[in-house]
Structures are given as structure tokens and as C-alpha cells.
Amino acid sequence: MSPGADHFARTSASSGTTEELRRSNLARILTLIHRGGALSRAELTRLTGLNRSTIGGLVAELRELGLAFETMPGSGEGNRAGRPSPVVHPSQSVVAIAVNPEVDAIHIGLVALGGRVLKRIRLETEAAPTSREVVEMTRAAIAGLVAGSEQELTIVGIGLAVPGLVRRSDGQVRIADHLDWIDEPLTEMMSAATGHRSVAANAAQLGMRAESLFGAGRGVDDLVYLIGGASGIGGGVVMGGHLLTGADGYAAEFGHTFVTSNGADCTCGSQGCLEAEVTQSELLDAVGLSTAQAELLAGLLEASDDPAVAALVARDVALVRVAVRNAVNLFNPRLIIVGGFLTALFPTGDGLAAEALTTPREELTVALAELGADQLLIGAGELVFSQLLLDPASSMGVELPLVAM
Ligand SMILES: [Zn+2]
Structure with missing residues (x-):
């Protein structure tokens, strides 16, 4: 390609x-x-x-x-x-505002054309933010994000990476279990409060989009992506160069694939889902870290000589392998990209697909996500830029909300 x-x-x-x-x-x-x-x-x-x-x-x-x-x-x-x-x-002065609400914080970034994150902030929240809080905190943060920039910035829109099921047609957040949101018209609220065109999609799908265009998945037409975060486990699939969205945008919910009998209750109402069994918080607790210290997880898991930690890691590894076995056997990807806290369970990617059918594994590669903490913001920015890229002249002509510096 x-x-x-x-x-x-x-x-x-x-x-x-x-x-x-x-x-x-x-x-x-x-x-x-x-x-x-x-x-x-x-x-x-x-x-x-x-x-x-x-x-x-x-x-x-x-x-x-x-x-x-x-x-x-x-x-x-x-x-x-x-x-x-x-x-x-x-141009580095044409930017998208990228927003990723999580269970304990809102991440907001300024992403320039070329997928470059110019600035990012993490606003901690006492509890999972409501949609109204996400809108208000974003509106208040925009001025600070663009302030101090050497050049006048043009904001072309706001991209929202939501940990939940987002309707493709209009960005309505149908369910975001971990945020306790049901049927939130987030993009409508954000546009009304900020005056900027707003678009939303599932966070994991956007992370995959970023890795696919700018990271570990560049040039690969058939890939599966799995990411673990504070709000659970998500994923995405690209097949034949096309993002697999499903009819309404809800495809590739790897976090809710079944991995064990008699398993834990999941927020979705079922039992034994991958994200009910394998959680970032359990791993962080095991080595005494807070969510804000999640980037230290891999190192501490590796350094730990606590048998309880080793047992938890072994259990989680086995359960993730079940989900990956299903993904490889269903989709026959050329590449699997692993991101977020899942990389702490598979630091080199080795063994991730060990239980899949042999033949689809022959040409399969496993890679770790390359864009780190920026991937969801870059993906959310891309959601905005993809509209601009379709018709640059009329996009810039129709919407030129210049921000005074
Ligand atoms: Zn579930």
C-alpha cells in the first residue's frame, strides 16, 4: 500500500x-x-x-x-x-479537539493535521463523569488548550472517544456501562455548548483507527486490535482494508466475548465476559498502583515475586488467550495489535495467539500498540479530520471558527 x-x-x-x-x-x-x-x-x-x-x-x-x-x-x-x-x-495550526471520558478522568487533547498531539490534559473526576460534566469540562478546557500557541489555531471540530456503544449514524451514545450512561446525545450537547461540529465513536475503534493509520498497523489490510483500559476491554477489526463496524457501529466488542463458564457478573448483564474477568483495577491493586500510575504496571508485574500476583497474571493471560483464539479463528487477521494494560500481560506479544488454529497462525504477527497514551486522542482527531479530508475546500469554507490567541 x-x-x-x-x-x-x-x-x-x-x-x-x-x-x-x-x-x-x-x-x-x-x-x-x-x-x-x-x-x-x-x-x-x-x-x-x-x-x-x-x-x-x-x-x-x-x-x-x-x-x-x-x-x-x-x-x-x-x-x-x-x-x-x-x-x-x-498545517500544524489546523486542529481537532479530542476528548476521551474515562471512569475516573477526562482526557482532552489538541491534535493537529498529520495526527500529531500538540497538547494533552487529564482532568481527574471524583466519580465517572456525567455527559453534562464532560461537555462543561471540555468547553472550559478549550481556551486553555489553545492559549499560548505560537500561531493562530483553527479548530475544525471535536472528536469524542467514548468507552461504550455509539450509534454510527448520529453519534448517540446508546450505552456506556462504566460511565453509567444510557442514550446520551453527547455530540448534540457538545456542539450546542461549544459551537464546534462534534463527532463520536467507540473509543477502542478509534484507538485501532489511529494505530492502523499512524502506528503499528500501517499498511496492513487485515488486523485485529485489542485494548484494555480503566473502562474495560475493547477492540476493533479491519478486514480487507475496511473498518468492520457492523450494521449500526457496535461491532468488535471483544470485552463482552465469553471466556469462562461460571464467570463473574458483567456490566452487560451476562456472566463470564472477558472484561468482567480481566480488569486493569485488579492488576493495579495486586501491585499497589493507582489508575493514574497505570504506565508502571508492566514493570511492577515483571519485578514482583509475589505468588498471588503470578497466579493472577497466569489466570488473566489464559483468559485473554481464549478471546484471541476466537478472534483469530473467526477473522484470520495478518496482524493483532495489543494496547493498554493488556501489554502488561503480554510484554512481547509472545503466546497471545497460542491457542488459535495452526493454519491462520502461520502468517500471523502480534505487535504492541505504538502510539501509547496518545492513540485514543489521535483516533478521535481522525474522526474529525476524515470529514475535512473528503472535501478540504468546502470544509474550510463552511467552518472557519478562528480562535483568537
Ligand atoms: Zn459483558
């Missing part, structure tokens, strides 16, 4: 009019530098097959829209004729 290949954006059909073709080429160039990083005009010419003057015109338009800027390469990086080809970068 090319560096800018897009698993998720819809391909805009072109009926061949000049205007449609120009819009579609503009989207293509912006997508290439957003997903693939800075590229020279010469590389853009090669990757798109468009001629130099067309590329020049499209880049000029992206610059005028504030979506790209150019630098001259250092010496020795010129093209064959010896003339240096300007390097086109995605």
Missing part, C-alpha cells in the same frame, strides 16, 4: 467535471501529506501521476486554505535536474 493509503475514507465518486476532479485531487494531496507525512512536490507528482503544474496549483490552494505549508529541502535533496523540490507539510 502507498504511504497515504486510506482504509477508512470513502472514495468520492467523480463524474468527471473539472470542478469535481479538482476537489477530488485536492482531497488526495491533503490525505497523502496528512497520513504519510511531509512529501516533496516531486514525490506528490510521482505518487499521484498528476503533472507538476497541477500539483503546484493544488499545493497553492492548500496553502491558501491554511491546510499546508512548504519548506525548501536542505542541500543535496534536489531532483535529478538539480533543482530542489519544495517539501509540502500538513
